Amino acid sequence: xxxxxxxxxxxxxxxxxxxxxxxxxxxxxxxxxxxxxxxxxxxxxxxxxxxxxxxxxxxxxxxxxxxxxxxxxxxxxxxxxxxxxxxxxxxxxxxxxxxxxxxxxxxxxxxxxxxxxxxxxxxxxxxxxxxxxxxxxxxxxxxxxxxxxxxxxxxxxxxxxxxxxxxxxxxxxxxxxxxxxxxxxxxxxxxxxxxxxxxxxxxxxxxxxxxxxxxxxxxxxxxxxxxxxxxxxxxxxxxxxxxxxxxxxxxxxxxxxxxxxxxxxxxxxxxxxxxxxxxxxxxxxxxxxxxxxxxxxxxxxx
Amino acid sequence: xxxxxxxxxxxxxxxxxxxxxxxxxxxxxxxxxxxxxxxxxxxxxxxxxxxxxxxxxxxxxxxxxxxxxxxxxxxxxxxxxxxxxxxxxxxxxxxxxxxxxxxxxxxxxxxxxxxxxxxxxxxxxxxxxxxxxxxxxxxxxxxxxxxxxxxxxxxxxxxxxxxxxxxxxxxxxxxxxxxxxxxxxxxxxxxxxxxxxxxxxxxxxxxxxxxxxxxxxxxxxxxxxxxxxxxxxxxxxxxxxxxxxxxxxxxxxxxxxxxxxxxxxxxxxxxxxxxxxxxxxxxxxxxxxxxxxxxxxxxxxxxxxxxxxxxxxxxxxxxxxxxxxxxxxxxxxxxxxxxxxxxxxxxxxxxxxxxxxxxxxxxxxxxxxxxxxxxxxxxxxxxxxxxxxxxxxxxxxxxxxxxxxxxxxxxxxx
Numbered sequence: 001x002x003x004x005x006x007x008x009x010x011x012x013x014x015x016x017x018x019x020x021x022x023x024x025x026x027x028x029x030x031x032x033x034x035x036x037x038x039x040x041x042x043x044x045x046x047x048x049x050x051x052x053x054x055x056x057x058x059x060x061x062x063x064x065x066x067x068x069x070x071x072x073x074x075x076x077x078x079x080x081x082x083x084x085x086x087x088x089x090x091x092x093x094x095x096x097x098x099x100x101x102x103x104x105x106x107x108x109x110x111x112x113x114x115x116x117x118x119x120x121x122x123x124x125x126x127x128x129x130x131x132x133x134x135x136x137x138x139x140x141x142x143x144x145x146x147x148x149x150x151x152x153x154x155x156x157x158x159x160x161x162x163x164x165x166x167x168x169x170x171x172x173x174x175x176x177x178x179x180x181x182x183x184x185x186x187x188x189x190x191x192x193x194x195x196x197x198x199x200x201x202x203x204x205x206x207x208x209x210x211x212x213x214x215x216x217x218x219x220x221x222x223x224x225x226x227x228x229x230x231x232x233x234x235x236x237x238x239x240x241x242x243x244x245x246x247x248x249x250x251x252x253x254x255x256x257x258x259x260x261x262x263x264x265x266x267x268x269x270x271x272x273x274x275x276x277x278x279x280x281x282x283x284x285x286x287x288x289x290x291x292x293x294x295x296x297x298x299x300x301x302x
Numbered sequence: 303x304x305x306x307x308x309x310x311x312x313x314x315x316x317x318x319x320x321x322x323x324x325x326x327x328x329x330x331x332x333x334x335x336x337x338x339x340x341x342x343x344x345x346x347x348x349x350x351x352x353x354x355x356x357x358x359x360x361x362x363x364x365x366x367x368x369x370x371x372x373x374x375x376x377x378x379x380x381x382x383x384x385x386x387x388x389x390x391x392x393x394x395x396x397x398x399x400x401x402x403x404x405x406x407x408x409x410x411x412x413x414x415x416x417x418x419x420x421x422x423x424x425x426x427x428x429x430x431x432x433x434x435x436x437x438x439x440x441x442x443x444x445x446x447x448x449x450x451x452x453x454x455x456x457x458x459x460x461x462x463x464x465x466x467x468x469x470x471x472x473x474x475x476x477x478x479x480x481x482x483x484x485x486x487x488x489x490x491x492x493x494x495x496x497x498x499x500x501x502x503x504x505x506x507x508x509x510x511x512x513x514x515x516x517x518x519x520x521x522x523x524x525x526x527x528x529x530x531x532x533x534x535x536x537x538x539x540x541x542x543x544x545x546x547x548x549x550x551x552x553x554x555x556x557x558x559x560x561x562x563x564x565x566x567x568x569x570x571x572x573x574x575x576x577x578x579x580x581x582x583x584x585x586x587x588x589x590x591x592x593x594x595x596x597x598x599x600x601x602x603x604x605x606x607x608x609x610x611x612x613x614x615x616x617x618x619x620x621x622x623x624x625x626x627x628x629x630x631x632x633x634x635x636x637x638x639x640x641x642x643x644x645x646x647x648x649x650x651x652x653x654x655x656x657x658x659x660x661x662x663x664x665x666x667x668x669x670x671x672x673x674x675x676x677x678x679x680x681x682x683x684x685x686x687x688x689x690x691x692x693x694x695x696x697x698x699x700x701x702x703x704x705x706x707x708x709x710x711x712x713x714x715x716x
Contacts, residue, residue, distance in 0.1 A: 148406045226391075230390065234412025246361030248391070250363050
């Protein structure tokens with residue numbers, strides 16, 4: 001990987017700009033950045049504070065600023081109402097959606113990026129269509145079709161959720177493949193690697209960060225869905241959004257809703273943190289195309 | 303709080319519901335008609351053995367869920383029927399599922415029983431969502447009053463044995479006695495109170511179920527009582543009666559919470575305003591849960607029920623049996639069980655759910671009646687006799703949409 005120096009310099013910022021210090025962190029800018037990210041963090045964290053408080057409040061009468069009676073009634077009820085089972089089902093469902101939608105989306109994106117698809121604009125349009133169509137409308141018609149075809153409820157839910165997740169995985173992977181350098185694979189092939197070796201040792205490691213981002217988005221689609229799970233699943237899969245939705249529709253359930261919502265935030269948050277670490281590890285390594293001069297030059301040409 | 307959710311309908315849901323209902327009606331011949339019909343109750347009981355019944359119901363009421371899971375489910379198990387509750391946010395979810403199954407010709411669908419009434423029942427009946435003519439078989443139907451108008455018509459739609467009664471509801475105004483000292487005794491006085499106390503009263507925007515019934519209550523009031531409003535809808539009656547209604551509500555608007563610039567989107571939001579002391583009145587179809595909401599501090603300690611001299615609207619809610627159900631016998635056993643004295647007493651217990659019984663106490667034995675009479679009285683909610691005194695009938699469902707739409711056009715957009 002030390003062979004592609006010549007193109008690298010072309011996209012390096014010119015000296016003048018560098019000497020003006022645009023690329024160098026300035027103290028004022030740094031302070032502003034810290035304040036800004038602090039405020040952003042606060043913006044995200046603030047709504048969680050009442051949620052956290054409610055989750056340990058047995059009683060919180062207006063206008064008391066803090067819960068008037070602390071306790072775990074909300075947790076108790078959430079458990080009694082099948083919270084754990086619903087959590088498990090949600091997790092399984094979302095993982096299954098991510099496991100199917102990510103490779104399928106990646107293959108579609110690669111085919112589109114390589115240009116081996118006839119009428120690529122039309123195909124991309126179709127792949128992105130689920131984004132434009134309100135889920136409710138699509139589901140109403142599809143439920144009947146799935147029922148007529150005797151598709152088991154769970155399979156139907158999975159199929160539709162994968163379709164709903166595909167626009168995200170395809171889009172993410174297209175961005176990844178746009179920045180992906182096929183030369184690495186060609187190089188490996190000329191050096192005698194088999195197709196599988198190329199896939200496992202070269203291709204996948206290179207697109208891994210994009211793959212992880214796509215999987216995360218697909219997971220979120222499965223994790224947050226209500227409409228498809230209710231209508232197509234026909235009540236066979238009672239997931240977390242099911243419980244949150246039904247409890248949030250009533251009064252006096254704030255503690256239960258808080259507990260359920262908090263537990264609904266945890267997995268995506270953990271995944272997001274994992275994704276951040278994963279992304280950094282790869283970005284810091286020498287293998288990623290974005291860190292290599294060639295890739296930078298490629299982007300420069302695009 | 304809104305234990306009358308069976309008829310709540312989101313706008314999107316009802317729109318699509320209408321669409322699907324129309325489609326389903328077109329392909330009515332594809333609708334699953336029941337293959338087996340039962341001649342006797344014994345046949346039903348025998349067929350029900352080992353069946354699994356899914357009861358779809360609004361799941362936002364913790365007490366309701368607890369009653370079903372802790373009381374009804376074990377009792378059904380004793381009769382060899384596995385009962386499973388499917389908690390949903392809104393009843394149209396269940397109806398949409400049944401209508402999809404009807405269209406697909408499904409005969410062993412995922413929905414067996416639904417807690418339902420009003421519009422959802424009427425729409426579903428038109429589209430063939432419900433199994434009909436089965437409630438005569440239920441032995442416990444004998445405990446109800448065969449002439450009870452609340453059990454014969456559901457918002458103007460004849461019940462026709464397409465749903466089994468479950469409990470009764472009474473539209474109820476609720477106020478905070480700590481802040482309201484001059485308590486109104488008629489709806490007219492209530493509106494005057496609102497004018498005298500600007501910003502302390504409001505109602506949910508129709509088509510919210512509760513907001514919608516409030517507007518109909520005002521219609522009764524400005525028309526001089528429900529007797530003067532024909533229950534069946536006609537354009538003439540609408541044109542004659544509603545101008546006074548909208549004049550009254552438009553005139554009232556500036557005195558409402560936030561000057562009537564905006565309204566709570568649903569009864570839940572109004573309840574929050576009441577819980578937070580931002581308004582002094584709320585209203586509900588399900589007064590049963592008030593006791594618990596006061597006890598757990600959600601509602602102010604001074605919460606009281608306001609009974610009106612002219613009475614308020616009352617209705618019943620039901621268990622509908624899906625026409626696509628593959629466990630009809632099991633569902634009938636559960637519906638019959640739900641009508642038993644033990645279950646109706648347990649459900650009426652304020653600590654359990656506090657729902658008013660549909661049984662006719664005159665049909666019961668002395669011991670059975672004593673069980674109902676022994677129910678503890680709530681410090682907040684008066685007994686059903688008091689609440690339902692002068693109960694007003696519901697207008698036919700056909701009235702509801704025109705009234706709600708005209709409210710949007712004339713009062714909201716004023």
